[in-house]
Amino acid sequence: MPLTDIAIRNAKPREKPYKMGDTLGLFLLVQPTGGRLWRLKYRIEGREKKLGLGTYPDIGLSEARRRRDEARALIASGKDPSREKQREKVRATLDAGNTFQAISDEYCAKRKKDGENGWSPATAKRSEYLLSQLRGSIGKLPIAEIEPADILAAVRKIEKRGNLESARRTLQLAGLVFRYAVATARLRSDPTRDLRGALTSPKVTHYGAITDPKGAGELLRAIDGYEGLGITKLALQIAPHVFVRPGELRQASWSEIDLDAAVWEIPAERMKMRKPHHVPLSTQAIALFRELHEISGPQGFVFPGVRTRARPMSENTINAALRRLGYSTDEMTAHGFRAMASTLLNESGAFSPDAIERALAHGDRDKVRAAYHRGAHWKERVEMAQWWSDYLDQLRKGADIVKFPDREAG
Structure with missing residues (x-):
């Protein structure tokens, strides 16, 4: 009954x-x-x-x-309902430990140790900072319980502060964390996949750069007249000759530079593409480095900070010096020396595009092709480094005509 x-x-x-x-x-x-x-x-x-x-x-x-x-x-x-109940308890225990913050930390640690595909220290620092902005909203939630609406609300807080690019990048990083959770069997699907287009797209801005010969000559003459710190002036003078990324320049150490062999070897961990990069040095670049060696050598950072030699110069030093010379952010930036070299070298027609790309340390997804390019273009890059420095000298003097080297047919 x-x-x-x-x-x-x-x-x-x-x-x-x-x-x-x-x-x-x-x-x-x-x-x-x-x-x-x-x-x-x-x-x-x-x-x-x-x-x-x-x-x-x-x-x-x-x-x-x-x-x-x-x-x-x-x-x-x-x-068996008893077995399913036990599985549910195990799953609940795992979910309690698998919070978004815990998996985010795990993912970041993995990316920093991902070999040649690992994050550079700068990328890791920026990514960890952006993900930390989600702690207060979804950080403590079990990752399997997070809904698209939860994520959207979290990143829109960043968007409302006017940080459109940070909001976009944070959502992108959150998606990478969720997909990592899927790959490690802790989540069924990425909840950010349906949020594409939900945020306001930031206006694309480019690094300010001078890319015409006349403007480049005026800039070089302005740099020669710089009246600030000697190390800062030398950094400004060296930057156009080597046209590496600003972070690669300011963090250079004397152990990487062989002035007798005329080469600067930047280790993989400091490169954006996580591969070592060799920079051939012209006679002009060597002369500037030798002058700098008298100030900051023979060990440590090539461009030490003002307060301590244990740290490199600030990332804002070169840009601040350019502002002091009268160039606005829209006109010229530390990164702009790369655009200047890329534009004028390509316009010269004197060197192969592949050699210019290798000099700029742009990545090549094809590993076989990349290995071939490293060896095949070194001689051309050495020639190009010297030609480029000679060209800069002529621009500095205000020369209108620059003789390009003859290229071999084929």
């Missing part, structure tokens, strides 16, 4: 536990202490088993029957 709420409420404890049966295997176990426990008796694979469904009165009669029906549905599909 099925149980009733009145019968359950009137049940009195006895010296030994006893059962009050309902239907379809459901019963209430009344304990001598007065506790009442819902149990389901069932058979699976020929074995009799029991499943706990909760305690009365926390779980009423109707809820107990609903749980019984769910368990029987599992049995009908060939699943």
